[in-house]
Amino acid sequence: MAKPNYSFEKRQRELAKKKKKEEKLKEKAERKSGAEPAPAEPDDAPPAQDVAAAPPSQG
Template sequence: MATPNYGYEKRQRELEKKRKKEDKARAKADRKAGLLPDGEGQGPEEADGAAHGGDGADAGSAGEGGDGGGDGGD
């Protein structure tokens, strides 16, 4: 039986935390800039966007995947 790769698992958790933190900061900056009214950033509109087609989900996945790979080299 193969042994678990704890270092890999830890890195994946760290990257997920980093993505969530960046998303929160981006949403906060958008609200501050007046692009989205308060409370709409986490509302049902995002859920609808993900459910209506792969456009939003695909674009987000590609961006996050690219960001995570670039950060690994630092």
């Protein structure tokens, strides 16, 4: 059995953190300049729920 490649996993985590940090800085710069990005989903909208995926309650 192959042993896990922890260095690869660590590198992937580091890249994800770096990407997230860069995105945050970019959004912060956009907010500071006054150009607000359009939100993906409005805050006042209820969260979307998949009714078909929910099992019917049996009582």
